Amino acid sequence: MIIKKAEYVISAAKPKQFPKIDRPEVAFAGRSNVGKSSLLNHLVQRKGLAKTSSKPGKTRLVNFFDINDEIYFVDLPGYGYAKVPLTVQEEWGKLMHQYLEERASLELMVLLLDCRHMPSKQDLMMWDWVTHFKVSHLVVLTKADKIPKIKFAAARKKIAVELKISPNYLMAYSTLKNQGREELWKAISERIL
Ligand SMILES: Nc1nc2c(ncn2[C@@H]2O[C@H](COP(=O)(O)OP(=O)(O)OP(=O)(O)O)[C@@H](O)[C@H]2O)c(=O)[nH]1
Ligand SMILES: [Mg+2]
Numbered sequence: 001m002i003i004k005k006a007e008y009v010i011s012a013a014k015p016k017q018f019p020k021i022d023r024p025e026v027a028f029a030g031r032s033n034v035g036k037s038s039l040l041n042h043l044v045q046r047k048g049l050a051k052t053s054s055k056p057g058k059t060r061l062v063n064f065f066d067i068n069d070e071i072y073f074v075d076l077p078g079y080g081y082a083k084v085p086l087t088v089q090e091e092w093g094k095l096m097h098q099y100l101e102e103r104a105s106l107e108l109m110v111l112l113l114d115c116r117h118m119p120s121k122q123d124l125m126m127w128d129w130v131t132h133f134k135v136s137h138l139v140v141l142t143k144a145d146k147i148p149k150i151k152f153a154a155a156r157k158k159i160a161v162e163l164k165i166s167p168n169y170l171m172a173y174s175t176l177k178n179q180g181r182e183e184l185w186k187a188i189s190e191r192i193l
Pocket of ligand 1: 031032035037039054055057142175176
């Protein structure tokens with residue numbers, strides 16, 4: 001995929017602010033700090049396009065990015081950040097739900113899981129949602145550089161069992177080691193372009 005254009009469009013706090021529906025959309029979801037914004041930047045090779053942080057809770061709104069005037073990439077707020085007051089978590093949750101339920105142009109959901117952790121309750125809820133509503137999806141295990149290859153393979157198997165899918169379905173990604181980009185682009189392109 002040649003990225004001619006990757007531009008920030010809007011950070012929406014409510015559905016009214018979502019851009020008008022005129023192209024397919026790929027959304028990135030996962031718990032806070034799993035690496036959604038970093039992965040989005042790495043995919044389009046634009047450091048700093050989506051704001052990242054070592055502290056969880058950086059992305060709080062639904063952020064739209066225009067990719068080649070062809071697709072929108074949507075960086076969603078992370079879930080499950082315990083340090084955020086419940087009322088604020090509920091607000092993010094509401095916005096996420098509004099996005100997921102109302103967005104007719106959502107064509108692909110990329111679900112990110114940290115390879116070092118088993119899926120959380122909220123990860124499993126998101127997984128149930130995409131499978132139940134038959135939303136086209138991909139699952140990516142992030143931060144693959146953080147554990148040795150053998151441990152990664154074992155973690156991948158365990159996570160696959162939990163999700164009741166084949167381990168082959170889980171893609172490895174590391175923005176640090178430049179791993180997984182081509183494979184993920186290929187999978188995205190097959191589904192939406
Ligand atoms: N080692 C390693 N660190 C990573 C990788 N990807 C992201 N990180 C780090 O993980 C932290 C969180 O990254 P973000 O991309 O901001 O995570 P996020 O999922 O967008 O977080 P929220 O916006 O809070 O939901 C940052 O310190 C990143 O540098 C990776 O592949 N390897
Ligand atoms: Mg983020």
